[in-house]
Amino acid sequence: MFESEASTVAAKEEQYLTVKDASDLLGVAPNTLRSxxxxxxxxxxxxxxNNYRxxxxxxxxxxxxxxxxxxKKTSSNRHDKERKRVRGN
Structure with a gap:
């Protein structure tokens, strides 16, 4: 493999993340990312x-x-209306 081909392959590989790396970046569990x-x-x-994700x-x-x-939270939430009713507002 020529040096330019090797660098092209390396650049393509860098565009992808493993489950662990992607889940760490997102701040979620690996199973959450799989889901x-x-x-x-x-x-x-x-x-x-190897068929890894x-x-x-x-x-x-x-x-x-x-x-x-x-x-954005809206005030049309049913629970907000019930809280206001209970508090008397």
């Missing part, structure tokens, strides 16, 4: 030799951004 992959929340790839770095960073985006 998200099975449910389609993140794409899974397989290593051609792999995740693209691009997909992991996009999911990380989505997890860090705060969800």
């Amino acid at each position: 998200w992959g099975a449910s389609g929340k993140i794409d899974e790839y397989r290593h051609p030799v 792999l995740y693209r770095m691009e997909d992991v960073t996009a999911l990380l951004k989505a997890l860090q985006t705060p969800v």
Whole structure:
């Protein structure tokens, strides 16, 4: 293999993360990440030799951004209305 081919292969390998590395980056358990992959929340790839799950770095960073985006709370929540009623507000 030529040096340029080796660096191209290495660059392609760096674009993928193992279950452990991706779950550590996301701050979740490995089984949670596997579950998200099975449910389609993140794409899974397989290593051609050992069949291990792999995740693209691009997909992991996009999911990380989505997890860090705060969800706006609305006051139309049924539980909020019940709390106000109980407190007399």
